[in-house]
Amino acid sequence: xxxxxxxxxxxxxxxxxxxxxxxxxxxxxxxxxxxxxxxxxxxxxxxxxxxxxxxxxxxxxxxxxxxxxxxxxxxxxxxxxxxxxxxxxxxxxxxxxxxxxxxxxxxxxxxxxxxxxxxxxxxxxxxxxxxxxxxxxxxxxxxxxxxxxxxxxxxxxxxxxxxxxxxxxxxxxxxxxxxxxxxxxxxxxxxxxxxxxxxxxxxxxxxxxxxxxxxxxxxxxxxxxxxxxxxxxxxxxxxxxxxxxxxxxxxxxxxxxxxxxxxxxxxxxxxxxxxxxxxxxxxxxxxxxxxxxxxxxxxxxxxxxxxxxxxxxxxxxxxxxxxxxxxxxxxxxxxxxxxxxxxxxxxxxxxxxxxxxxxxxxxxxxxxxxxxxxxxxxxxxxxxxxxxxxxxxxxxxxxxxxxxxxxxxxxxxxxxxxxxxxxxxxxxxxxxxxxxxxxxxxxxxxxxxxxxxxxxxxxxxxxxxxxxxxxxxxxxxxxxxxxxxxxxxx
Numbered sequence: 001x002x003x004x005x006x007x008x009x010x011x012x013x014x015x016x017x018x019x020x021x022x023x024x025x026x027x028x029x030x031x032x033x034x035x036x037x038x039x040x041x042x043x044x045x046x047x048x049x050x051x052x053x054x055x056x057x058x059x060x061x062x063x064x065x066x067x068x069x070x071x072x073x074x075x076x077x078x079x080x081x082x083x084x085x086x087x088x089x090x091x092x093x094x095x096x097x098x099x100x101x102x103x104x105x106x107x108x109x110x111x112x113x114x115x116x117x118x119x120x121x122x123x124x125x126x127x128x129x130x131x132x133x134x135x136x137x138x139x140x141x142x143x144x145x146x147x148x149x150x151x152x153x154x155x156x157x158x159x160x161x162x163x164x165x166x167x168x169x170x171x172x173x174x175x176x177x178x179x180x181x182x183x184x185x186x187x188x189x190x191x192x193x194x195x196x197x198x199x200x201x202x203x204x205x206x207x208x209x210x211x212x213x214x215x216x217x218x219x220x221x222x223x224x225x226x227x228x229x230x231x232x233x234x235x236x237x238x239x240x241x242x243x244x245x246x247x248x249x250x251x252x253x254x255x256x257x258x259x260x261x262x263x264x265x266x267x268x269x270x271x272x273x274x275x276x277x278x279x280x281x282x283x284x285x286x287x288x289x290x291x292x293x294x295x296x297x298x299x300x301x302x303x304x305x306x307x308x309x310x311x312x313x314x315x316x317x318x319x320x321x322x323x324x325x326x327x328x329x330x331x332x333x334x335x336x337x338x339x340x341x342x343x344x345x346x347x348x349x350x351x352x353x354x355x356x357x358x359x360x361x362x363x364x365x366x367x368x369x370x371x372x373x374x375x376x377x378x379x380x381x382x383x384x385x386x387x388x389x390x391x392x393x394x395x396x397x398x399x400x401x402x403x404x405x406x407x408x409x410x411x412x413x414x415x416x417x418x419x420x421x422x423x424x425x426x427x428x429x430x431x432x433x434x435x436x437x438x439x440x441x442x443x444x445x446x447x448x449x450x451x452x453x454x455x456x457x458x459x460x461x462x463x464x465x466x467x468x469x470x471x472x473x474x475x476x477x478x479x480x481x482x483x484x485x486x487x488x489x490x
Contacts, residue, residue: 057398057399057402057432057433057436058432058435058436059395059428059429059432059472060476062476062477062479062480062483063480063483064431064435065427065428065431065432065435065476065480066427066431066476066477066480068141068142068143068431069142069427071481071484074477074480074481074484075481076118076121076122077122077424077427077473077477078474078477078478078481079118080118080119080122080123080424081473081474081477082474083118084119085471085474094457096111097111097115097453097457098457112449112450115449115453115456116449119456120449120452120456122424123422123423123424123425123445123456124151124423124444124445124446124447124452124456125146125148125423125444125445125446126446127446127447127448127449128446128447128448129170129171129173129174129446131446132148132174132444132446133174133177133178135444135446136148136178136182136183136444137178137179137182139182139442139444140178140179140182142431142434143431143434143435143440144430144431144434144440144441144442145181145182145183145184145418145439145440145441145442146182146183146184146423146441146442146444147183147184147185147186147187147273147420147441147442147443147444148171148174148175148183148185148186148187148444148446149171149186149187149188149189149275149443149444149445149446150164150167150168150170150171150187150445150446150447151445151446151447151451151452151455152164152167152189152192152447152451153189153191153192153454153455153458154191154192154196155191155192155193155194155195155196156195156196156197157195158195158250158253160192161192161193161194161195161253161254161257162257164192164193165192165193165257165260165261167447168186168188168192168193168261169260169261169264171186172186172261172264172265172268172270175268175270176268176270183270184271184389184418184420184439184441185270185271185272185273185305185389185441186265186270186271186272186273187272187273187275187443188258188261188272188273188274188275189274189275189277190254190258190274190275190277190281190284190285190288190289191277191281191285193254193257193258193261194250194251194254194257194258194284194288195250195254196281198247198250198251198254198284199281199284199285200280200281200284201240201243201247202243202251202283202284202287203235203280203281203282203283203284204235204236204240205217205240205242205243206220206226206227206283206284206287207227207233207235207236207283208236208239208240210226210227210231210233211233211236212239215239219243219248219251220287221291221294222291222294223286223287223290223291223294224286224290224293224294224321224322224325224326224329224333225318225321225322225325226283226286226287226290226318227283227314227318228314228317228318228321229317230313230314230317231314231317231318232279232313232314232350232355232358234350234353234354234355235279235280235349235353237353254288255288258288258292259292259295262292262295262296262303262304263296265296265303265304266296266303270303271301271302271303271304271305271334271387272303272304272305273305273307273336273389274288274289274304274305274306274307275307276306276307276308276309276338276340277342278342278345278346278349279312279342279346279349279358280349286306289304289306290306290322292304293306293326293331293333294329294331297331297332297333297334299332299385300332300384300385300386301332301385301387301415301416302332302333302334302385302386302387304334305334305335305336305387305389306322306333306334306335306336307335307336307337307338308335308336308337308338308373309338309339309340309341309342310337310338310339310340310366310369310370310373311339311340311343311359311360311366311369312340312358312359312360313358313359313360314358315369315373316369316372316373316376319335319373319376319377320376322335323376323377323380323386326386327384332384332385332386332387333386334386334387334388334389335377335386335387335388335389336388336389336391336420337370337373337374337377337388337389337390337391337392338391338392339366339370339392339394340359340366341458343359346358346359347359367394367396367397370392370394370397371397371400371401374388374390374397374400374401374404375400375401375404378401378404378405378408378410378417379404379408381410381416381417382408382409382410382416383408386416387415387416387417387418388416388417388418389418389419389420389441390417390418390419390420391419391420391421391443392419392420392421392429393421393422393425393426393429394429395428395429395432395472398419398429398432398433401419402433402436402438405417405438417438417439418439418440418441419433419438419439419440419441420440420441420442420443421440421441421442421443422442422443423442423443423444423445425473426473427473428472428473428476430442
């Protein structure tokens with residue numbers, strides 16, 4: 001990732017070298033890789049995360065944290081976050097938007113307008129590319145960057161895949177038109193450019209090959225390890241049939257779409273982040289990600305990044321295996337670390353198949369896994385190629401990772417490290433990290449309200465716990481609004 005344009009308010013705080021190398025520069029050379037461990041699993045990080053120093057991070061100064069937000073935006077944010085913290089209201093809203101009332105002419109338009117002027121405007125970047133570009137510029141003026149995502153959900157056929165593919169290509173063009181480094185990543189969902197049924201079939205075959213290495217997959221290219229010994233394989237109950245000629249043709253089309261998107265990102269010098277999804281299709285998504293990384297990650301700054309969901313019990317082991325394999329092959333690899341967003345659906349699927357959930361049994365275990373994986377990746381990129389995006393809404397994890405970055409000498413505003421939060425959420429954490437000098441991005445979906453609706457509904461259901469726990473931000477927003485009211489600042 002290239003270094004952003006640093007706002008003047010941050011310049012005085014920098015203590016480290018902020019220079020970065022361009023992605024895939026012709027003059028860049030691959031950094032020496034680390035000596036691989038003789039064990040198939042790398043040892044855990046040797047150092048312990050410790051909280052950041054109080055003078056580095058300040059999450060309590062509401063005036064400083066929200067100084068760049070207009071009062072109108074602050075009022076809307078406070079109202080939306082308060083509404084999403086009320087479970088009955090979220091339940092009613094999701095029911096309403098999924099009900100037959102959405103098919104009633106007149107009422108549908110009223111409901112969509114209500115969503116547009118409230119939740120949509122809060123969590124999304126705009127309805128089209130120009131609107132998204134405007135949102136990115138406003139975000140960048142406040143010291144943050146954007147992860148731009150054309151917000152489409154699962155594709156069922158090649159026609160939908162082609163339509164979505166062109167949308168992702170346009171997203172790269174939009175990113176190139178914006179000020180340098182204002183966009184940190186373009187996001188792609190493999191489920192939007194490859195039919196879901198094919199991804200499920202590929203995942204079954206990949207899982208079965210892990211059970212039985214003698215299974216031949218003629219379509220499989222070079223790839224990093226996708227599974228660990230602790231990975232759940234219960235999705236595959238019997239030996240799958242090989243891909244049919246029609247499925248192989250569809251796979252060829254999907255591979256070509258992803259290859260062209262990666263090539264466009266290479267030409268644009270723009271990192272591409274592959275989102276993680278359900279475990280039923282995640283093996284195929286990892287296969288696309290890793291095989292493409294081998295082809296396109298040529299300098300120490302990777303173009304193709306994968307996503308690891310650390311609420312999964314096997315996340316840390318899979319991360320270590322993939323990193324070790326990348327080191328052996330001399331391939332720089334980047335990862336986004338998230339906690340995860342499919343908790344209820346994953347647990348229900350596992351239970352229906354008679355297995356325990358693949359998700360950690362306690363939230364404390366999930367926190368520990370995220371922090372351990374963060375520490376591991378920060379140590380790796382401090383001493384070699386690659387990059388990491390720490391996508392967290394947890395303030396303690398932010399403090400620990402900031403301290404670890406300082407400890408291993410990565411420094412702030414560094415092209416190897418990015419923090420990230422969803423647009424419209426955890427603004428106190430985002431601005432606090434940014435004020436301390438770190439690169440911070442917001443995940444910014446864009447598209448027509450009707451197109452983005454599935455994304456909003458999924459976020460409402462899967463992230464209700466996080467939304468309900470947004471009291472810290474709401475409290476700070478109330479204090480800042482009170483301060484502005486007393487000072488007559490509007």
